[in-house]
Every structure is written in C-alpha cells, then in structure tokens.
Amino acid sequence: MCDYSLHQVVSRPAKIGDKLVTTMFAGSVTRGFAAIGQSDVAVCLLPGTGLAFEKEATYDHPLARVMPSFRFGALGGKVARFRKINLHSPSAHHDALEFESGKIVLLTRLTLGQRATVLQLPAHARLSPTKLEKDKLAVPVA
Numbered sequence: 001m002c003d004y005s006l007h008q009v010v011s012r013p014a015k016i017g018d019k020l021v022t023t024m025f026a027g028s029v030t031r032g033f034a035a036i037g038q039s040d041v042a043v044c045l046l047p048g049t050g051l052a053f054e055k056e057a058t059y060d061h062p063l064a065r066v067m068p069s070f071r072f073g074a075l076g077g078k079v080a081r082f083r084k085i086n087l088h089s090p091s092a093h094h095d096a097l098e099f100e101s102g103k104i105v106l107l108t109r110l111t112l113g114q115r116a117t118v119l120q121l122p123a124h125a126r127l128s129p130t131k132l133e134k135d136k137l138a139v140p141v142a
Helices: 131-138
Strands: 011-013 019-024 031-035 038-044 050-053 079-084 095-099 104-106 115-120
Touching: 019 038
Parallel strands: 011 038
Antiparallel strands: 019 031, 019 115, 031 038, 050 079, 050 115, 079 095, 095 104
16 A cells, blocks of 8 residues: 555545645655645555546656656656555565556656546455544544
8 A cells, every 4th residue: 555665654545536646745755645735644555546647647767857858757648557566575665657658667756746636446445544544543532
C-alpha cells in the first residue's frame, strides 16, 4: 500500500474519484500522492489501481530542462496502473506506475505537482485500517 518510506506520515486508502497530486511529504525525501488540499496525508494505492493524469505524466530527468524538445522525462501517456516492483529488495522503493506506453516509473521519481484522478480500484480491494483511521477510532466520540 503506502510503501514509499512514509511510515511516519498519516495515510488513507485511495477512493474512486479521488483527485490527487504528486508531492513530497514533510520530514521525508520521498514522493507520493496526496489528495488535493490535503498535502499532509498520503493517499495509498493498491496494485491494480487505475489513474488518469490531467496531462501527459512526466518524471524528473536530468536533461529535461536542458533539452525540452527531446522530451526527456515524458512517460507517453495520461493513464497508468499502480503496481509493485523490486520486491526482491526490501530496502528499495516498491511503488510504481505502469503507463499505457509500457514505461514503468517509481512514484518517487514522478515530477512534483502533477494531478491525477483515481479511475478504478482493484476488485479485491479490502484494506486494513490506516494510521488516520486508527487515530479516528481511538478518539472517543461524545
């Protein structure tokens, strides 16, 4: 779920229709998705979750600003599916997006400020309570 080194960040599961933005969370060098207007809460995706970006998605490439006409960092599409990679390496980032072009990019490499909408969740989506939900459960309701 939120496997991008954000264990200290409050998180919640993604919902269909969520409007997300790529962001860097406070106290972390890692990037991920937050709901627009809630930059301090990581939105966690399950493998198979479908996303649609407002514009063609990009990732940070060292030559992108120097030679923009070469389209370094362009991912070749707006639609992506969330997946896990590098599962053999426990200390590596695992959260990635696979684009319709076939390109796979780690979430932590996505350009900041990109907006996307959650199109669909995997059919088997059954989540355990997140840190945010646990905190809500722990607060007595009057």
